[in-house]
Amino acid sequence: MTSGLQDFDCIKKAVASKTGKKKDRKMMAKPKNVELDQCVIKWYQQQCASGVMVHGTELKMSAERFASNIGLQGFKASEGWLYRFKLRHGLTCKKVYGESLDANEEVIDQYCKEVKDLIQREGLLLEQLYNADETGLYYRSIPENTLASEKEKSVPGRKLCKARVSLLCGANALGSHRLKPLVVGKEKQPRCLRGMMDSLSVHYDHSVKAWFNVKVFKNWIFKHAVPEIVRFQMEVMKVSREQVRALILLDNAPAHPPASELVAKHGRIRVKFLPPNTTSLIQPMDQGIIVAFKRLYRRRFLEEVMVVVDEEERNVGQLTLQNLKNYNLRSVMHNISWAWNDVSSSTLANGWNCLLHRTEPVVDFLGFEADNFHHQFVKSGENTTVDDINN
Template sequence: MKRLLQVMEGCMNSKKQANLHHVSVSGEAASADKAAAEKFPMMLNEIIDKGGYTPQQIFNIDKTGLFWKKIPDRMYISHKEKTMPRFKVAKNRLKLLPSGNCSGDTKLNSLLEHRAGNPQALKNITKLSLPVIWMANKKAWVILAVFDNSFFHHFFPEVKLYCRENNIPFKILLILDNGPGHPLYLDDFHLDVQVVYLPPNTTSLIQPMDQDVIANLKKYYSLSKYRQVLTEINDADVILRDFWKGYYIYNCVKNIDAAWREVSN
């Protein structure tokens, strides 16, 4: 039952014990509040004990960026990409919000945020049939309205159904970071849904989904994408042309679904 807390504490301890030399730290890790991150697991432990939550009732949602057409720079296909006429380096980015519970026995459909509401590749495909929650945002970033829609119309009913099907009392503890896209009023939405926000500047240290879950999701996505290339194309001279012309956002969605299924409990 204490697995989530052990992961958080273990992450902090591993950072303390690491003997690193000549390492330049920047970004979120450089500005992280280690003191607040060390205190939070105990605070969370008290909330879990007081509410009587089980690992199946503790959920986490996190966001991450995915360069869905990106090819590693060292690959031959990447070098050829730069020499192609009228071709721009593939850095198409979208946002993903994977979510699941502490026990790992349920992974909800990820929210996918794309710049276009109706891309040509999905012209004849119903959005509700996709294995992701499709949301459109020109800035490709999670804003309040997008998260609200996802929470009220997808997360809440899906978790409620999961509890009913597994004979689990519907009382949920949802862990979120304190980003601008997460409204502070969610805790008032339902008496049986308690929302706990990570302290500011601690997500790089103790965000549950950052403990290999998102990293593995991206690795499996890349693996699924490369498998598609090797399966469909044999001649190295046409790999680049056929791959980039035929790899649309619908292929990306299917590979995200395949990757999310591969992530283990």
């Protein structure tokens, strides 16, 4: 009876600490060698605490090494042993995101203090503090996952479209002024954009691989960003031309020239670089702003190419593929502009929380509320209500 209570307590403790793979586990199989199991899990925890990534191969090697050290004869760390070990301790394979382990918290705190002191010393307003960041956009990429019957072992697919452009987004710390996005493609004058370059809702530039380089970036700073900042401060903030000031925070990308080469308006508009390996933690555009933009762009893109209801009863799948084929850079420019303008001002402002206030950002995914999904369901012929979606 006592042994049963002890087992129950062990299971309850494992579930509470979420170390088990299944919360409804009724049995907990003990390892054949408890000492070896404890050595391996302690080694694993030490590696993780040091920021070292551990794979299954390393776990098996460490187990065999520990087995040799404690005199355990005939032990072999097989795939079956690894499976049971991971099951006992609730270990799963996960993808590693970001570069936060390379960041130095002391450097971040010092940089944030420098920015605050600079704002106070020069009397800068939040409207005069900007951040801009580059990102890649696979603008014709359709979802890789799909719904399928449980009876189907696999789902046939098509070659993924890797058409890509580079994109630069920027805005001020109050979220009241968003700079017009810059799109970088491969062609100097795409055929679908001929005669429209001056009337585009975004800026367009080109490079051999559709990547940012020093020439493209400097052209954006002096021909687009600075004039837009001056115009906003004079027309909206009612500041005289001589009093226009701005500080643009940038990361240390190879395409960015030295700060001394990015000074305009007699030093009143200049840039300050972020410390290395800190963009994932404090760069405002990386705190959910670009993610929100890409989700909005993807929703707009799918709405445009995916055919849900065809009144003439033609092949819906073929129509979708034809729409995808006809989706060109002109459509990309329009949807980029739409998505960027639909990123809420609160999301733009909250992206600065980590840098200015050392608090977590709050992302408002505008366009993903229940009403929006209800509209899409009704459009596709589904009879549902907003309450159904909320529930």
